[in-house]
Amino acid sequence: MNGHVIILGGDGFCGWPTALGFSQAGYDVTIVDNLSRRKIDVELECESLTPIQPIHRRIAAWANKTGKTINYVNLDVAVQYHKLLSLIEETRPTAMIHFAEQRAAPYSMKNSFCKRYTVGNNINATHNVLAAIVESGVDVHLVHLGTMGVYGYGTAGMPIPEGYLKAVVEGSEGPQEIEILYPANPGSVYHMTKTQDxxxxxxxNKNDRLRITDLHQGVVWGTNTAETMLDEALINRYDYDGDYGTVLNRFLMQSVIGHPLTVYGCGGQTRAFIHISDTVKCIRLAVENPPAHGDRVQIFNQATETRTVRDLAEIVAEQTGAEVRYYKNPRREDAVNQLQVENGKFLGLGLKPTTLGNGLMQEVISIAEKYKDRCDTTKIITDSLWTGDMEVDRKGSK
Ligand code: NAD
Ligand code: USQ
Known part of the structure; x- marks a missing residue:
């Protein structure tokens, strides 16, 4: 065994393939999840495009296929503090990977219930994890899934550094170089919770000397990894709806069902992207390269390429013949931005990026094709607005 990892949020889109990846690599894995994401599916009356199995069936299928055991604990990390503490004390994990947050920016902007839920859930979850590690006295390395969105997406013409910004300040003895946390600039209530994290x-880290790695991840695309492909019962989520679907997966699914690609505004927004299989690889690299005791919070930018939304739409349209349509932007964000991202830390640890050019878009298209009958087309256009006074143009306008 390589050690014990607790995966908070291990039933989710990133968490499930990560749990399988660690189990396959010989780690002892415990998934913690309160299944809130599945309950939000019920609330939104929308399901994953892929037919994900209930958690116990997933775990049983993994055991059948590989002979490996994954443990599962149903626990609300934001609320059930003592249960979380006992779990850490009993299992004494070497690492905890924290995915257990409400992660959709549009959902977090839907209404005041969703805003309050996102803030209460995410901030309490993260704080409970930190307080429980301290109270347990166990030497755990905490690896958190953060977001590129903590930086904002404007870069003053320079690549976004990995967490810390060098600044020159006018000290009493002349100019002095300091390093500060990159200034937070959230673009939604969800992203705001990540800046608070x-x-x-x-x-x-400063007060209790906790060893922490914060992964500032870009938009994830794709659905399968080597492990989720081993059996249909292991299939990963594929969100396509206007709240949880991320942009490239939405475009790929839209192309399959003949829906126009829903570019918001002029599509000049540049974002950072990563394929789900690289998410799993990066988290493994992070777990296996913890900060030393006494080090500051280790921050990695977890993204492999940057693209504008319009570029993505054009690439998908070229491959599939889909129509690209420009919709009034439901979000309050810059219409156009430049974005460059430093990602030398993961490359230095050996990551070989999977990019759009690697042919995997076709694989996602074939998954979407296989399950397209499960798509509810009424869920494609979002009704989550960043301001209450805007109307979504459902027909689309240039
Ligand atoms: P997801 O919603 O599919 O998974 C999150 C999981 O956490 C769900 O299974 C949910 O039930 C669980 N959860 C939420 N709150 C919980 C709580 N209080 N207690 C226990 N379980 C709880 O989201 P995802 O796409 O897998 O994202 C995982 C993490 O990665 C998030 O923190 C997100 O911010 C980050 N991230 C995701 C993306 C992306 O494109 N999906 C990109 C960058 C960062
Ligand atoms: N967009 C469109 N059309 C669509 C959907 C989105 O043009 O149909 C645009 C959005 O306006 C935005 C960009 O595409 O400019 C990305 O949107 P998204 O929904 O793919 O991603 P986002 O809301 O930023 O959130 C996702 C994850 C979140 C993670 C974040 C990483 O849901 O958990 O933190 O990506 S990042 O964007 O780098 O901050």
Whole structure:
């Protein structure tokens, strides 16, 4: 065994393939999840495009296929503090991977219930994890899934550094170079919770010397990894709806069902992207390269390429013949931005990026094709608005 990892949020889109990846690599894995994401599916009356199995059936299928055991604990990390503490004390994990947050920006902007739920869930979850690690006294390396969105997406013409910004300040003895946490600039209530997480990590690292890695991840695309493909019962989520579907997966699914590609605004927004199989690889690299005791919070940018939304739409349209349509942007964000991202830390640890050019878009298209009958087309156009006073143009306008 390589050690014990607890995966908080291990039933989700990133968490499930990560759990399988660690189990396959010989780690002892415990998934913690309160199944809130599945309950939000019920609330939104929308399901994953792929037919994901209930958690116990997933775990049984994994055991059948590989002979490996994954443990599962149903626990609300934001609420059930003592249960979380006992789990850490009993299992004494070497690492905890924290995915257990409400992660959709549009859902977090839907209404005041969703805003309050996102803030309460995400901030309490992260704080409970930190306080429980301290109270347990166990030497756990915490690896958190953060977001590129903590930086904002404007870069003043320079690549976004990995977490810390060098700045020159006018000191009493002349100019002095300091390093500060990159200034937070969230673009949604969800992204705001991630900037708050970063401050909590900063504090607990400084005060309690916790060993923490914060992964500032870009938009994830794809659905399968080598492990989720081993059996249909292991299939990963594929969100395509206007709240949870991320842009490239939405475009790929839209192309399959003959829906126009839903570019918001002029599509000049540049974002950072990563394929789900690289998510799993990066998290493994992070777990296996912890910060030393006494080090500051380790921050990696977890993204392999940057693209504008319009570029993505054009690439998908070229491959599939889909129509590209420009919709009034439901979000409050810059219509156009430049974005370059430093990702030398993961490359230095040996990551070989899977990019759009690697042919995997076709694989996602074939998954979408296989399950297209499960798509509810009424869920494609979002009704989550960043401001209450805008109307979504459902027909689309240039
Ligand atoms: P997801 O919603 O599919 O998975 C999150 C999981 O956490 C769900 O299974 C949910 O039930 C669980 N969960 C949420 N709150 C919980 C709580 N209080 N207690 C226990 N379980 C709880 O999301 P995802 O796409 O897998 O994202 C995982 C993490 O990665 C998130 O923190 C997100 O911010 C980050 N991230 C995701 C993306 C992306 O494109 N999907 C990109 C960058 C960062
Ligand atoms: N967009 C469109 N059309 C669509 C959907 C989105 O043009 O149909 C645009 C959005 O306006 C935005 C960009 O595409 O400019 C990305 O949107 P997204 O929904 O793919 O991603 P986002 O809301 O940023 O959130 C996702 C994950 C979140 C993660 C974040 C990483 O849901 O958990 O934190 O990506 S990042 O964007 O780098 O901050």
């Amino acid at each position: 970063a401050l909590m990590f900063y504090y607990y």
